[in-house]
Amino acid sequence: MSAPISANVGTALLKGVLSPAVTPFKADLSPDTARFSRHCTWLLEHGCAGLAVFGTNSEANSLSVGERMDLLEGLVASGVPAARLMPGTGCCALEDSVRLTAHATGLGCAGSLMLPPFYYKGVPEEGLFRSYSEIIQRVAHPAMKIYLYHIPPVSQVAITRSLVERLLKAYPETVVGVKDSSGDWQNTLGFLEYAKEGFQVFAGSETFLLQNMRHGGVGCITAGANVNPGQIHEVYRRWQEPEADALQAGIDKIREILQAHGPMIGTLKAVIAAYANDPAWKTVRPPLVEAGPAQAEALLQDLRAAGFTMPGLV
Amino acid sequence: MSAPISANVGTALLKGVLSPAVTPFKADLSPDTARFSRHCTWLLEHGCAGLAVFGTNSEANSLSVGERMDLLEGLVASGVPAARLMPGTGCCALEDSVRLTAHATGLGCAGSLMLPPFYYKGVPEEGLFRSYSEIIQRVAHPAMKIYLYHIPPVSQVAITRSLVERLLKAYPETVVGVKDSSGDWQNTLGFLEYAKEGFQVFAGSETFLLQNMRHGGVGCITAGANVNPGQIHEVYRRWQEPEADALQAGIDKIREILQAHGPMIGTLKAVIAAYANDPAWKTVRPPLVEAGPAQAEALLQDLRAAGFTMPGLV
Numbered sequence: 001m002s003a004p005i006s007a008n009v010g011t012a013l014l015k016g017v018l019s020p021a022v023t024p025f026k027a028d029l030s031p032d033t034a035r036f037s038r039h040c041t042w043l044l045e046h047g048c049a050g051l052a053v054f055g056t057n058s059e060a061n062s063l064s065v066g067e068r069m070d071l072l073e074g075l076v077a078s079g080v081p082a083a084r085l086m087p088g089t090g091c092c093a094l095e096d097s098v099r100l101t102a103h104a105t106g107l108g109c110a111g112s113l114m115l116p117p118f119y120y121k122g123v124p125e126e127g128l129f130r131s132y133s134e135i136i137q138r139v140a141h142p143a144m145k146i147y148l149y150h151i152p153p154v155s156q157v158a159i160t161r162s163l164v165e166r167l168l169k170a171y172p173e174t175v176v177g178v179k180d181s182s183g184d185w186q187n188t189l190g191f192l193e194y195a196k197e198g199f200q201v202f203a204g205s206e207t208f209l210l211q212n213m214r215h216g217g218v219g220c221i222t223a224g225a226n227v228n229p230g231q232i233h234e235v236y237r238r239w240q241e242p243e244a245d246a247l248q249a250g251i252d253k254i255r256e257i258l259q260a261h262g263p264m265i266g267t268l269k270a271v272i273a274a275y276a277n278d279p280a281w282k283t284v285r286p287p288l289v290e291a292g293p294a295q296a297e298a299l300l301q302d303l304r305a306a307g308f309t310m311p312g313l314v
Numbered sequence: 315m316s317a318p319i320s321a322n323v324g325t326a327l328l329k330g331v332l333s334p335a336v337t338p339f340k341a342d343l344s345p346d347t348a349r350f351s352r353h354c355t356w357l358l359e360h361g362c363a364g365l366a367v368f369g370t371n372s373e374a375n376s377l378s379v380g381e382r383m384d385l386l387e388g389l390v391a392s393g394v395p396a397a398r399l400m401p402g403t404g405c406c407a408l409e410d411s412v413r414l415t416a417h418a419t420g421l422g423c424a425g426s427l428m429l430p431p432f433y434y435k436g437v438p439e440e441g442l443f444r445s446y447s448e449i450i451q452r453v454a455h456p457a458m459k460i461y462l463y464h465i466p467p468v469s470q471v472a473i474t475r476s477l478v479e480r481l482l483k484a485y486p487e488t489v490v491g492v493k494d495s496s497g498d499w500q501n502t503l504g505f506l507e508y509a510k511e512g513f514q515v516f517a518g519s520e521t522f523l524l525q526n527m528r529h530g531g532v533g534c535i536t537a538g539a540n541v542n543p544g545q546i547h548e549v550y551r552r553w554q555e556p557e558a559d560a561l562q563a564g565i566d567k568i569r570e571i572l573q574a575h576g577p578m579i580g581t582l583k584a585v586i587a588a589y590a591n592d593p594a595w596k597t598v599r600p601p602l603v604e605a606g607p608a609q610a611e612a613l614l615q616d617l618r619a620a621g622f623t624m625p626g627l628v
Binding site for chain 2: 029056061062063064065066067092093094095096099116117118119120121122123124126127128130131133134153154155156157263285286287288289
């Protein structure tokens with residue numbers, strides 16, 4: 001049923017469950033490196049193969065280039081191995097994407113998860129190809145590995161299959177995978193056609209993890225892994241076993257609860273705040289708004305009723 | 315018919331025709347300060363009351379914070395008065411918007427044209443209010459003047475009337491106007507209800523200039539003014555004269571031609587390249603793509619047939 005993943009893109013590539021780690025802020029809204037490192041360490045100790053720091057659910061686009069670089073350096077300095085990091089580095093401005101990608105690559109990160117420039121809408125594929133091309137040529141680092149980030153509900157700028165084909169042809173050693181956050185399984189199946197050539201397809205939600213593994217994908221990069229990494233990792237680890245469907249149903253149930261109580265970032269932070277007994281975690285940056293007390297309480301009640309835990313935190 | 319504009323927000327505010335000046339790039343895609351200053355000077359000498367540099371049509375979101383600050387300083391150093399500038403300063407990241415707004419205000423710019431943070435979609439009004447609030451409180455400069463930038467077709471994040479009301483109530487000395495690039499005249503009429511309190515409403519296209527003036531607006535901030543500032547200024551200058559409708563029809567005709575030949579930024583740069591006899595002007599930054607030769611030729615033929623000129627360039 002599943003296509004084996006050839007290893008022609010190298011053996012150091014991450015696969016499994018990656019978390020777009022949420023970013024904690026202090027009361028003055030500055031990034032909180034100490035809490036960030038603690039959370040990232042907990043994630044790696046509880047099922048995450050890697051961390052897609054500075055993703056959509058990390059509020060990365062609410063951070064400046066300097067803030068992202070400082071946080072990443074702080075994370076590595078705290079002992080989180082760079083080889084387990086896949087930071088988001090795609091910005092609207094060419095120079096910003098180049099700086100962040102060069103910085104992440106230079107630190108030894110496993111790869112960069114790269115949004116297309118997302119301010120201008122309806123741009124031609126040629127323009128997006130040139131954008132990725134310019135970044136790759138300017139960074140010009142042999143260790144650079146780029147994952148394309150397809151998240152049309154937010155970016156409104158799509159990574160099409162024909163764009164993937166052009167980039168794979170032009171930069172086969174550099175463009176190594178995609179995260180599909182379209183929420184459209186048919187679209188993921190389209191990307192999976194390149195999997196047999198070693199192209200790494202990550203589902204953008206644990207909802208599609210088992211399906212993705214069965215069709216040649218390599219795992220998922222999912223917001224839910226911020227709070228439920230262990231259970232999600234079990235689906236990844238045991239996807240070929242008879243229990244796989246039951247395990248998938250278990251993580252689907254938690255995901256449904258997480259999505260039922262307001263926008264995901266506020267929800268994830270409310271859950272961490274509660275289970276780590278650390279209210280400071282609730283803070284989000286504008287334009288987002290933190291989960292309110294009633295909203296958080298209803299969410300936590302549903303999670304407790306479903307037997308949800310965050311081992312090692314409480 | 316028209317409501318007079320009271321002056322309770324100060325007399326140094328810009329009104330009339332403002333151009334979101336297009337940004338020239340060198341062959342290596344770096345910003346070209348010399349060409350930029352020449353173009354801006356030409357605009358001010360040929361009908362523009364001010365320059366909304368770093369707008370959507372300036373490819374501002376394809377520029378880093380440092381590139382914008384360098385260009386702005388270069389412009390002022392070249393002799394363009396800061397008092398005639400209204401740079402775009404709204405970014406996704408709080409820190410970036412604060413830096414750019416503080417920089418523009420410190421240089422003596424007339425105001426800042428501020429996009430809402432535009433990565434996250436469907437954010438609550440409360441989050442947008444907090445975003446503008448944080449910027450205003452962090453810049454904390456008495457001379458700071460903010461124009462809200464409503465351009466939902468691109469930003470996908472709207473400036474609603476209730477957001478305007480909250481901001482006007484909280485920051486009456488700072489939030490002084492809006493640019494409405496919705497393309498929806500009914501929406502502009504909604505903003506114009508605040509005009510009698512001194513709130514400055516700029517139409518986002520010359521198409522709505524005469525209507526806007528007749529309903530209490532103060533002018534337009536329009537891409538078309540990059541190439542046709544003089545004719546557009548005539549509509550502004552003579553809006554109360556019997557010829558106004560005929561003058562408006564004249565600028566509508568040129569605008570139609572500009573819009574009929576592909577995306578606006580490539581079009582504007584192709585026109586400047588041709589009339590200034592300076593092919594380097596054609597360059598755009600990815601993800602945009604420059605106008606092709608056939609496209610440019612068809613455009614220029616239509617413009618010539620309509621009697622279009624750029625005085626002082628050819």
